[in-house]
Amino acid sequence: MPAIRLPDGSVRQFDGALTVAQVAAAIAPSLAKAALAGRVNGKLVDTSHLIEQDAELAIVTEKDADGVDILRHSTAHLLAYAVKELYPDAQVTIGPVIENGFYYDFSYKRPFTPEDLQAIEKKMAELAKKDEPVTRKVLPRDEAVAYFKSIGEHYKAEIIGSIPAGEDVSLYTEGNFTDLCRGPHVPSTGKLKVFKLMKLAGAYWRGDSKNEMLQRVYGTAWAKKEDLEAYLHMLEEAEKRDHRKLGRQLDLFHMQEEAPGLVFWHPKGWTVWQQVEQYMRRVYQAGDYQEVKGPQILDRSLWERTGHWDNYRDNMFTTESENRQYALKPMNCPGHVQIFKSDLRSYRDLPLRYGEFGQCHRNEASGALHGIMRVRGFTQDDGHIFCSEEHIEKEVVAFHQQAMKVYADFGFKDIAVKLALRPDNRVGSDAIWDKSENGMRDALRSCGVEWEELPGDGAFYGPKIEYHLKDSLGRPWQVGTMQVDWNTAERLGAEYVAADNTRKIPVMLHRAIVGSLERFIGILIENHAGALPLWLAPVQVSVLNISDAQAEYAQKLVRRLRDAGLRAQADLRNEKITYKIREHSMQKLPYILVVGDKERDANTVAVRARGNVDLGVMDVEALLQKLIQEVADKV
Numbered sequence: 001m002p003a004i005r006l007p008d009g010s011v012r013q014f015d016g017a018l019t020v021a022q023v024a025a026a027i028a029p030s031l032a033k034a035a036l037a038g039r040v041n042g043k044l045v046d047t048s049h050l051i052e053q054d055a056e057l058a059i060v061t062e063k064d065a066d067g068v069d070i071l072r073h074s075t076a077h078l079l080a081y082a083v084k085e086l087y088p089d090a091q092v093t094i095g096p097v098i099e100n101g102f103y104y105d106f107s108y109k110r111p112f113t114p115e116d117l118q119a120i121e122k123k124m125a126e127l128a129k130k131d132e133p134v135t136r137k138v139l140p141r142d143e144a145v146a147y148f149k150s151i152g153e154h155y156k157a158e159i160i161g162s163i164p165a166g167e168d169v170s171l172y173t174e175g176n177f178t179d180l181c182r183g184p185h186v187p188s189t190g191k192l193k194v195f196k197l198m199k200l201a202g203a204y205w206r207g208d209s210k211n212e213m214l215q216r217v218y219g220t221a222w223a224k225k226e227d228l229e230a231y232l233h234m235l236e237e238a239e240k241r242d243h244r245k246l247g248r249q250l251d252l253f254h255m256q257e258e259a260p261g262l263v264f265w266h267p268k269g270w271t272v273w274q275q276v277e278q279y280m281r282r283v284y285q286a287g288d289y290q291e292v293k294g295p296q297i298l299d300r301s302l303w304e305r306t307g308h309w310d311n312y313r314d315n316m317f318t319t320e321s322e323n324r325q326y327a328l329k330p331m332n333c334p335g336h337v338q339i340f341k342s343d344l345r346s347y348r349d350l351p352l353r354y355g356e357f358g359q360c361h362r363n364e365a366s367g368a369l370h371g372i373m374r375v376r377g378f379t380q381d382d383g384h385i386f387c388s389e390e391h392i393e394k395e396v397v398a399f400h401q402q403a404m405k406v407y408a409d410f411g412f413k414d415i416a417v418k419l420a421l422r423p424d425n426r427v428g429s430d431a432i433w434d435k436s437e438n439g440m441r442d443a444l445r446s447c448g449v450e451w452e453e454l455p456g457d458g459a460f461y462g463p464k465i466e467y468h469l470k471d472s473l474g475r476p477w478q479v480g481t482m483q484v485d486w487n488t489a490e491r492l493g494a495e496y497v498a499a500d501n502t503r504k505i506p507v508m509l510h511r512a513i514v515g516s517l518e519r520f521i522g523i524l525i526e527n528h529a530g531a532l533p534l535w536l537a538p539v540q541v542s543v544l545n546i547s548d549a550q551a552e553y554a555q556k557l558v559r560r561l562r563d564a565g566l567r568a569q570a571d572l573r574n575e576k577i578t579y580k581i582r583e584h585s586m587q588k589l590p591y592i593l594v595v596g597d598k599e600r601d602a603n604t605v606a607v608r609a610r611g612n613v614d615l616g617v618m619d620v621e622a623l624l625q626k627l628i629q630e631v632a633d634k635v
Helices: 020-027 029-034 065-086 114-129 141-150 154-161 225-240 243-249 267-286 300-306 308-315 333-341 389-409 430-447 517-527 548-563 577-586 597-602 620-633
Strands: 003-005 011-013 037-040 043-045 055-060 101-107 134-140 168-174 177-180 194-204 213-222 297-299 318-321 324-328 352-361 377-387 415-420 452-454 464-470 476-485 507-516 541-545 568-571 591-595 604-609 613-619
Touching: 011 020, 020 029, 020 037, 020 055, 037 065, 055 065, 065 101, 065 114, 065 168, 065 177, 065 194, 065 213, 114 194, 134 141, 141 154, 141 168, 141 177, 154 177, 194 225, 213 225, 243 517, 267 352, 267 377, 267 389, 267 507, 267 517, 297 300, 300 308, 300 324, 300 333, 333 352, 333 377, 333 507, 377 389, 377 517, 389 415, 389 430, 389 464, 389 476, 389 507, 415 430, 430 464, 430 476, 476 517, 507 517, 541 548, 541 577, 548 568, 548 591, 548 597, 548 620, 577 591, 591 597, 597 604, 597 613, 604 620, 613 620
Parallel strands: 003 055, 415 452, 541 568, 541 591
Antiparallel strands: 003 011, 037 043, 037 055, 101 213, 134 168, 168 177, 194 213, 297 324, 318 324, 352 377, 377 507, 415 464, 464 476, 476 507, 591 604, 604 613
């Protein structure tokens, strides 16, 4: 007689074993209809899962995040089902859930076309309407391998063959299609109503370029039609805001094949960069950081001592000279330890805070590169705090407050905090990791924030707090980090003289607020659709004359604006004023000032704000005060 405890704390007693679906039906018919899966004692299961003992149960519906993931995973199987119906010779491989959707990789004798994509989506809709039950069965590994070989699915057989001998595997069947999967899945295909296939791409089998190139079909699935429409609208807006397109349109930067993953900054783009860097430099100074600069290339032996050579070698660029092997730094921390070690340090010197706008290089795969968002050469607002254990909480709290102000100044209000915990591939003892993770939790409690924990996502040398901001389209971006590290300083022989005159190893806190400046500027461009706020805009004001009679006055205005610290330019071309206004508007300038004879004679300007907003005629000094205040307020 199992007793089922529900999320509201109530307990239901049943006479015998029953399925998740039966429990849902006993609670309410509407819940039974909405049920997609169950969570039994914390584990996701199918609605057909049999509960034989006392258990905690939550019914998963489309209203739950888990429910949406199950819809997407089940839709990936529906996609494979449709492909096999239309193209029986195609072989299926893997089809996982990804952010906002799913994909499935296929091996087929010819490339799929956009027309194929339409046909597949149509077939998926037909299969979903049949509302076929999705059933699960478990087979021994070798039996499952034999089954998939017998139906010509050699990729599936290879996947299952890599599972340890003697283990069982679960298979899911809907109609004429059977696939390998852990599950859970929706109870029937009729639950899959809102989906769309998005695009085609290539992908190597098992991610290895030596293997066959497969065809990857991307799709998205949602609980409601309105959710799909909102997502497609977001993608449309994201396309308009693509920083690569706006970078060219606004003459900010470019990239080219001769320097893959590296950026050519144009004058306007470098002006934006400098606004970000100089702002962050002031943040350093306010936080009592000392700015330093380390070398770009360090000997292999140093990277071996830090653990990077063993744990990060594939991502490092190397070079040789005079029979010595070097690596371009992928991060700044080893250099900062050398600066710390260059003198005898005392406990009175701690916490010692170093900051560097350090250029780093990482050998990212070419397929992962994405404009200035994912590059091979980048600069971080990097900093390291050398401290003792009792300083950790205070330093983390101070950093958190600092970071939140920075994000607010850049216009980001919705910030999620996450704590990434120990990965499988790591250095240091479990005792050290316990201390580090618990110390981070204590610090976050002192910050008064809620956080999500990410098991396995920490750096190889320590756990890290991550800051994820949402942009104007609701897209999350991971930017800042705070990491506690008990290992690197010890590995590199850093120490300080404690109060009792003994030598101790400092704790090293790795911190960055915006992270990669390249990536952060890309985020800013997309967040603002290129229309950067006044304080960040590369050109803040353009002065346009109507005729040559106002040219001298326009130049005088530009000098006055520049003297006030504003980035101003004059457009004195012999063109119609409407043409000049339109052209500067397309460059997304915050303010356009138009001067004719009346404005010149009265020492005024006609002011147009971005978005074709006519602010009328203003006194020059009044306008200056308005602009200076807007820059100061970072509106």
